[in-house]
Amino acid sequence: MALTIYGQQLSSRLLIGSALYPSPDVMSKAILASGSDVVTLSLKRQNPSAQAGAEFWQQIQRLGLTLLPNTAGCKNAEEAYTLAQMSREIFQTDWIKLEVIGDDYNLQPDAIELLKSAEQLVNAGFKVLPYCTDDLVLCQRLYDVGCEVIMPWASPIGTGKGLMNPYNLETIRLRLPEATLIIDAGIGKPSDACLAMEMGFDGVLLNSAVALADNPIVMAKAFAQAVNAGAEAYMAGIMPERQTAQPSTPTLDTPFWHQTE
Amino acid sequence: MPNNITIMINGKQFCCAKNSTLAEVLRQYSIQNRVKTSFALAVNQCFVGKDHYQSYQVKQGDNIDILTPIVGG
Numbered sequence: 001m002a003l004t005i006y007g008q009q010l011s012s013r014l015l016i017g018s019a020l021y022p023s024p025d026v027m028s029k030a031i032l033a034s035g036s037d038v039v040t041l042s043l044k045r046q047n048p049s050a051q052a053g054a055e056f057w058q059q060i061q062r063l064g065l066t067l068l069p070n071t072a073g074c075k076n077a078e079e080a081y082t083l084a085q086m087s088r089e090i091f092q093t094d095w096i097k098l099e100v101i102g103d104d105y106n107l108q109p110d111a112i113e114l115l116k117s118a119e120q121l122v123n124a125g126f127k128v129l130p131y132c133t134d135d136l137v138l139c140q141r142l143y144d145v146g147c148e149v150i151m152p153w154a155s156p157i158g159t160g161k162g163l164m165n166p167y168n169l170e171t172i173r174l175r176l177p178e179a180t181l182i183i184d185a186g187i188g189k190p191s192d193a194c195l196a197m198e199m200g201f202d203g204v205l206l207n208s209a210v211a212l213a214d215n216p217i218v219m220a221k222a223f224a225q226a227v228n229a230g231a232e233a234y235m236a237g238i239m240p241e242r243q244t245a246q247p248s249t250p251t252l253d254t255p256f257w258h259q260t261e
Numbered sequence: 262m263p264n265n266i267t268i269m270i271n272g273k274q275f276c277c278a279k280n281s282t283l284a285e286v287l288r289q290y291s292i293q294n295r296v297k298t299s300f301a302l303a304v305n306q307c308f309v310g311k312d313h314y315q316s317y318q319v320k321q322g323d324n325i326d327i328l329t330p331i332v333g334g
Contacts, residue, residue: 017332017333017334018332018333018334019332019333019334020332020334021332027332040333040334041330041331041332041333042330042331042332042333043301043328043329043330043331044328044329044331045271045272045326045327045328046271046327046328046329046331054298056330056331056332057298057299057329057330060330069333070333070334072333072334078306079306082303082306082307082308083328085301085308085310086301086302086303086308086328087301089301089308089310089311090299090300090301090328090329090330091330157334158334207334208334
C-alpha cells in the first residue's frame with residue numbers, strides 16, 4: 001500500500017531507524033525484513049578515517065534505500081539549520097527529519113525553536129519532516145509553514161510506551177486531513193503501530209522497538225505486517241462501536257422459538 | 262611558532278600554518294590516516310560547503326566541526 005511523501009511514492013508505510021542494533025549485519029537484515037523504503041541516519045563528530053563509521057555508511061549505501069537524515073542533538077534553530085545543510089551535502093537529499101530537543105530528560109521537542117527551524121528550512125528548500133509532540137496547534141502551525149509531513153510522537157523516544165494519548169492523536173488526524181501524518185517515537189509493540197494506522201495515520205517511524213527486540217529481524221517483519229494490517233483496516237472502514245450486544249446470527253426463523261401469547 | 266595558529270577541530274586543539282586554507286588544514290588533519298568516509302564541515306557553527314574549502318582561510322581560534330554519517334533513529 002503506497003505512501004507518497006513530498007512527491008516520492010513509497011511501497012511501505014513503515015520507516016525505520018538504523019541505530020541500536022547489535023551489529024551492522026543485523027541492522028541490514030532487519031531493515032530489509034521491515035520492507036521499509038526509508039532509513040533514518042545522522043551525523044556526528046568523528047575522524048573521517050575511523051573504520052567503524054565507514055563500515056556502517058557502506059552498509060547503509062548498499063541497501064539502496066531513501067535516506068532520511070535527522071538533526072538529533074540540536075537544541076535550537078541555528079544548530080538545526082547548520083546540521084541540515086551538512087546533511088544535504090553528504091547525503092544528497094533535501095529531506096530532513098527535524099529534531100530540536102528542549103528537554104534532555106524526556107527528549108521532548110522545543111515547540112518554539114522547532115517551528116522557527118521548520119520555517120527557516122522550508123524557506124531554504126528543505127523537505128521537512130518535523131518530530132513533534134501530539135499538540136494539535138503545533139502540528140497545525142508546522143503544516144502552515146510548509147511541512148507536508150508532520151510526525152507527532154506516540155510517547156517519548158525510546159520508551160516503548162505506545163500511544164500515550166490516543167485522543168490527541170485522533171484529534172490531529174481529524175483536524176489535519178490533508179497532512180501526511182507519521183507517528184514517530186514511542187512505539188513499543190506491533191499492536192501500537194497497528195493501532196496508529198487504524199486511526200488513519202499515514203505511516204509509522206520507529207527504531208528502538210525493532211533494534212532492541214530479542215530478534216530484530218523477526219520483529220521488523222512483525223512490524224511490517226502490523227502496519228499493513230492497520231492501514232488496510234482503516235481503508236476498509238472499521239465498524240462503529242456499540243454499547244449493546246447485537247446478535248450476528250440472523251434471528252428470523254430461530255428454532256425452538258415460540259411467540260408468547 | 263609565530264607563523265602558526267591554533268584552531269579547534271572536533272573539540273581538540275590543532276596547529277596549522279597562518280593563512281592556511283580549509284583544504285590545506287584538512288589535508289594536514291588526515292595526513293596520517295586515509296579518509297575512509299564522507300564528511301561535511303562547519304566552521305564556528307556555520308556550514309562551509311566543499312566548494313569553499315580552497316578559498317576559506319582559517320583564522321586563529323576557528324572552531325571546526327567535521328561530521329560523518331552515523332546510525333540514527
